[in-house]
Amino acid sequence: MAICLWCDCDIVPHITWPSLFSPEKPTRLCQACTYRLYKLQGPRCRICSRETEESTCHDCAWWAQYFNNEDVLAFNYAIYLYNDHMKDIITKWKYRGDYVLGHMFADVFYETFQRVFSNLKEEVLVVPIPLSDERLAERGFNQAEMLAHFLCEQPSSFVERVQGEKQSKKTRQERILSKNHFKIKKRINKPVILVDDIYTTGATLRHVAVQLRKNGCPKVYGFTLARG
């Protein structure tokens, strides 16, 4: 029997006639824990995935202006809202280092990726946001890389974080105005999809995007698990 990754209870499958003949895919979360995750739906900002009635939210308009009407990030697609439950999961997964918790997102992450990015004709590169060496040694794994592995066998790793302060400890202003800590190791001529766990202000993704564009990348997309 499957066991819920979050609450460690047994997942009792609901058996109906249809499910008897074509069994559903086993889930990693029990029903109660699944319900507490909120999937972003309805109208959203076309750039950053925030739930809003406007086509472009206030923050993304500010970013567009900041880059002289040519935002370096084409758009970012986020799957979940960063609610309290999501916050608890990400804290335990990323900061406490409970690696296997990430597996609960494997199917959703892959399926959504297929749906959202299937219309991109040319070959794209999947690039996880890197951690600094110091932080990687502390945590033991990179959560963005884990997510990227759900999408392709061999995510590209030509982005490097030179020095890493924690973004989550900074205020919004500090994040946006902080120095760019990313370096690109080679020139690229293919579009890139950046993968990360949370989109909060969009500063990290745009820092990488700026560097990628400077190194010849035609278009940069974002794909994150949650929208903060």
Place this chain on the structure above:
Amino acid sequence: MSSNDMTPSQVIPPTTDLAQIYAGKCLLRNEIMLDNIQFEVLLNQGIFKPLPSFHRKFLWHQCNRCGNDKASLLGTIPCARCHTSHLYCRKCIEMGRVMTCEPLYAWAGPDPIWPCHLQPCTWEGQLTSAQQQGASCVADAITQGRSELLVWAVCGAGKTEMLFQGITEALKQGKRICIATPRADVVRELKPRMQRAFKGVSIQALFGGSAERDGTAQLIIATTHQLLRFQKAFDVMIIDEVDAFPFHADPSLPFATYRAKKTLGTTIYLTATPRKQQRNRIKRQKLPHVFIPNRYHGHPLPVPQMRMTRTLAKALRAYYLPDSCITWLKKRQNPQRQLLIFIPEIALAKQLLTPLAKTLITERVIEDVDSVSYVHAHDPERLEKVKQFRQKELSVLLTTTILERGVTFPSVDVIVLNAGHDIFDEAALVQISGRAGRSADDPTGEVVFFHDGKTEAMMQAIKQIKMMNERGGF
């Protein structure tokens, strides 16, 4: 020149100081507050001893910190530090991740010396003769270094006071003592009482989110979870409410308490409702015990009444109070008492609150809606609400089983809605009944189980209460 040129003795604090902090613990490297050079030296001297973080038990692995061997709680991580995939423990991850590539460190240096207090006890109260009997047994077990003793005392017997004599004896002999309890609320409540009773002794309270974390005092009051960091630390281990959740349900907690005491240490179990396993051991005379059937005020325990309520399921589904309950409310012996209502589920508490308030207002039990509230384990204002109830700002409190033990309200009537629910087992029902009649001013109180079919647990609970009253001479 750099600090590397200093001799180790200049850099490293004396081992006697370190022993105070690190002896009797089992820690991860990042929990040891020494820099790498100091730590290397101590490790080479054999003062810290590395222990493997997992060991193999036949076909599966077991975490050496929390004893977890459940496959779903042992994860595999592709570690960026050592570039291999290996095990880590998911069970105790909130206290820092235990991984195969990083050992746990135990102190192997000289034992710390705890002060022998001449007159540690500053408590001036008087014990009743029943309490005195219990206290002497505890003190004997500690001074003679016996391995186990179970103190079976009814709810409201005054268990804490019974410990003072034993703790005093232990402190006189320079022993280290731990009082472990499954609940953080109890730790918070116990600490000031202990500090008043033992003014000259270093006392620390450890629970999730407590200000004191290092656990360096001679007398430690801790939740059982916090004991996972200790190993062979205590001469006397007192486990309060051994039968309570999560102690009996989570195997890592008995594991932790067993490991935290020294090999020749004494374990004292306190309970009002021993589980079957303990009662069997008592019966076979494998577990020495002392039974205190009297409450401190000398009155018998209130015996619960059972009320058959055929409409109970229907009423709870539609969120209203069943008729038999209202009938009982009208005929209460003493309508001045506060009312504690136990319900099986959290969801029910929220739904039942407003209709309940309306009914109670029409029945003139309360005057306004604000004097009714509910508490459950995840309620952020739980402490505040319990305090309000204790100060009589609330007159009716709906609660899940979290208030079943460890709390004292002077004058309450207790009702259990749907007492036949699985969550109310024998121990829970005895504990719930024990909330009534706690004070000497109002030593009786009514306890009513509303049910739609008697269960074994209800019958056994009532039988146990009657048995205890009988043994108490009533």
